[in-house]
Amino acid sequence: MLQRLRYLPFLPVYVAVYFLFLYLPILLLPVFSFNDAATTTLPLAGFTTKWYASLWGNTVLLQAARNSLVVGVCVSLLSTILGICAARAITRYRFRGQKPATGLIMAPLFLPEIIVAVSLLMIVLQMGLELSLVTVILGQVVFCIPYAMSVLVSGFEGFDRSLEEASYDLGETALGTFRRVTLPVVAPAIVSSLLVTFTISLDEFILAFFLSGTEPTLPVYIWGQLRFAAKLPGVLALGSLMILASVVLLTVAEVLRRRAERRTRATLAP
Amino acid sequence: MPDRPMIAIENVSRFYASYRALDDVSLEIGAGEFFSLLGPSGCGKTTLLRLIAGFDVPTSGEIRIDGVTSTLLPANRRPTNMVFQNYAIFPHLDVGENVAYGLKRLKLDAAEERRRVSDALDQVRLTGLDRRKATELSGGQRQRVALARALVMRPKVLLLDEPLSALDKKLREEMQVELRSLQKAVGITFVLVTHDQYEALALSDRIAVMFGGRIAQVATPKEIYQHPRTRKVADFLGGMNFLGARLVAERGSDVAVETARFGTIRLERPKGFAAPDGRVTVGIRPERLRLLWDDERAPHELVGRVENRAYFGEVTHLTIGVDGLEKPLSMIETNDYGADDLPLGAEIRLAYDPEAFVLLAEDGVGR
Numbered sequence: 208m209l210q211r212l213r214y215l216p217f218l219p220v221y222v223a224v225y226f227l228f229l230y231l232p233i234l235l236l237p238v239f240s241f242n243d244a245a246t247t248t249l250p251l252a253g254f255t256t257k258w259y260a261s262l263w264g265n266t267v268l269l270q271a272a273r274n275s276l277v278v279g280v281c282v283s284l285l286s287t288i289l290g291i292c293a294a295r296a297i298t299r300y301r302f303r304g305q306k307p308a309t310g311l312i313m314a315p316l317f318l319p320e321i322i323v324a325v326s327l328l329m330i331v332l333q334m335g336l337e338l339s340l341v342t343v344i345l346g347q348v349v350f351c352i353p354y355a356m357s358v359l360v361s362g363f364e365g366f367d368r369s370l371e372e373a374s375y376d377l378g379e380t381a382l383g384t385f386r387r388v389t390l391p392v393v394a395p396a397i398v399s400s401l402l403v404t405f406t407i408s409l410d411e412f413i414l415a416f417f418l419s420g421t422e423p424t425l426p427v428y429i430w431g432q433l434r435f436a437a438k439l440p441g442v443l444a445l446g447s448l449m450i451l452a453s454v455v456l457l458t459v460a461e462v463l464r465r466r467a468e469r470r471t472r473a474t475l476a477p
Numbered sequence: 478m479p480d481r482p483m484i485a486i487e488n489v490s491r492f493y494a495s496y497r498a499l500d501d502v503s504l505e506i507g508a509g510e511f512f513s514l515l516g517p518s519g520c521g522k523t524t525l526l527r528l529i530a531g532f533d534v535p536t537s538g539e540i541r542i543d544g545v546t547s548t549l550l551p552a553n554r555r556p557t558n559m560v561f562q563n564y565a566i567f568p569h570l571d572v573g574e575n576v577a578y579g580l581k582r583l584k585l586d587a588a589e590e591r592r593r594v595s596d597a598l599d600q601v602r603l604t605g606l607d608r609r610k611a612t613e614l615s616g617g618q619r620q621r622v623a624l625a626r627a628l629v630m631r632p633k634v635l636l637l638d639e640p641l642s643a644l645d646k647k648l649r650e651e652m653q654v655e656l657r658s659l660q661k662a663v664g665i666t667f668v669l670v671t672h673d674q675y676e677a678l679a680l681s682d683r684i685a686v687m688f689g690g691r692i693a694q695v696a697t698p699k700e701i702y703q704h705p706r707t708r709k710v711a712d713f714l715g716g717m718n719f720l721g722a723r724l725v726a727e728r729g730s731d732v733a734v735e736t737a738r739f740g741t742i743r744l745e746r747p748k749g750f751a752a753p754d755g756r757v758t759v760g761i762r763p764e765r766l767r768l769l770w771d772d773e774r775a776p777h778e779l780v781g782r783v784e785n786r787a788y789f790g791e792v793t794h795l796t797i798g799v800d801g802l803e804k805p806l807s808m809i810e811t812n813d814y815g816a817d818d819l820p821l822g823a824e825i826r827l828a829y830d831p832e833a834f835v836l837l838a839e840d841g842v843g844r
Contacts (some may be wrong), residue, residue, distance in 0.1 A: 367563065367565060369561045369562075369563060369565035370565050370567060370568075372532055372552070372559075372561070372565065373559070373561060373565040373567070373626075374567075374578070375531075375532075375551065375552040375553045376530060376531075376532075376552050376553070376557075376558055376559045376627075377553075377558065377578050377579030377582075377626065377627075377630060378553045378554075378579050378582050378583075378630070379553060379578075379579070379582060380553060383582075387578075388567060391569045392567075392568060392569055
């Protein structure tokens with residue numbers, strides 16, 4: 208039974224302070240990105256969009272954005288495809304070593320990222336590989352698979368095997384069944400996984416910093432810009448855009464994930 | 478035996494590692510027959526149905542459907558269609574698209590496809606619901622969509638895997654009547670898997686009762702209820718009073734057995750019956766025992782007392798202790814004369830018909 212929360216006078220204050228601490232810095236980002244001054248000090252000097260405009264002329268930044276896009280798309284595709292295989296194995300079959308295998312796939316979520324980044328860097332250098340976007344992609348895929356898998360498992364869990372059997376039974380082939388039943392039913396979960404992993408890749412810094420070599424992604428570029436005080440307002444504008452993109456992508460992903468869950472649940476209900 | 482077998486199962490076994498889900502089963506199901514596979518969970522009835530559907534392959538044995546050897550034929554190339562236990566309605570399609578799912582592969586012209594879909598929906602009384610979303614259907618409607626989706630393919634055999642178990646009692650009884658009349662209307666072979674003996678009795682032309690991967694008896698509902706071959710079959714199909722007895726004479730197709738209190742009873746000897754040590758079990762259904770009121774007399778009477786009583790509305794179940802019997806007898810009495818008011822411990826007389834006894838084989842013997 209849920210209990211009604213007893214009213215404690217300090218509770219609203221605590222909640223307010225907590226949210227301020229969490230979101231005020233992030234809210235300041237867009238505020239200062241529209242501020243007509245090169246420094247982030249109050250009072251505000253006036254409204255401008257010139258920092259956003261300056262982003263367009265910056266070829267290094269645009270190159271970094273392009274790198275991030277390439278990495279993001281590759282990482283989301285790869286980790287979702289691998290996540291589909293893992294999620295299907297976990298939800299569909301019972302096999303020896305299933306629990307430990309699941310645990311090991313999820314483990315990167317809890318490993319210190321910087322340690323993993325350093326060890327990956329050592330291995331890549333040992334093998335004599337060139338640092339490039341490819342190494343960033345490989346590193347980020349390892350970290351994104353757990354996210355992809357948890358989104359996909361919740362989408363596949365309700366997927367009822369008899370749906371595929373019903374399709375065969377009605378004369379459809381294995382390929383046709385995948386196209387006409389399996390894919391459409393789990394599609395929202397797959398799209399959701401793509402969006403989540405893309406967003407994570409877009410924001411990811413540590414792996415990209417260690418493994419990107421001469422091709423920075425956006426977070427690595429931002430890190431580099433922070434040394435120059437004059438570049439700060441441009442970074443704020445860029446950061447605001449990235450927050451906006453992340454929020455939009457994650458919201459869409461969550462809506463799709465819930466829809467997938469509802470849909471598969473509905474087939475099971477008697 | 479059916480005139481023309483639609484399905485022939487010959488010595489079919491299905492082992493999962495060392496577990497024998499089906500153990501050397503042979504069976505013929507006739508064209509146009511409503512056939513039920515009845516048994517407790519784990520008896521192999523669903524395994525057999527899935528072998529007929531083509532979702533699984535037997536470890537050994539042969540399956541023929543309409544004369545065609547189908548043992549290894551995949552599900553999508555068999556003239557069978559299935560209604561799944563959970564109905565397996567495609568959640569991303571509406572009712573019409575669900576029903577048309579299998580037709581799409583036949584590449585019919587649009588008008589013909591529409592006609593067949595709407596005919597199928599009419600058949601299951603879902604007329605005009607073709608644009609309804611799959612997620613907005615009630616349990617009964619889902620079941621009808623599953624039926625229509627299978628029937629629209631015009632299969633030679635319709636397979637039904639516990640199709641009514643998810644419905645509440647009232648709806649289930651309605652659907653039983655409907656299933657029966659639907660089968661008569663379309664005239665194709667129905668194979669129903671169920672663990673509900675009343676459902677099997679009410680719907681079927683013939684029933685196969687299964688235990689532990691084997692078929693214990695195949696017969697019409699009446700035959701299987703009145704003349705169960707083994708103790709387990711008798712027990713599974715409703716209540717039965719079991720009595721230990723001693724074989725005293727065998728003559729041709731008849732035997733005589735001696736029981737405590739019921740005396741010597743003549744019985745028909747079942748096929749393959751054997752009792753090497755002379756000990757046998759006989760049974761009589763509770764409703765074949767009858768209370769005698771006041772000075773009513775019967776040719777065969779027994780005295781006992783009421784040990785327990787349970788009121789079921791139209792009938793009362795009584796447990797009657799009889800001196801000299803190992804176990805009390807259970808009987809079912811209508812409430813017309815006040816059986817529901819009999820006090821515990823009351824002395825009663827009951828009548829029985831010696832013809833109502835059946836001789837039961839021990840399980841696993843004589844097959």
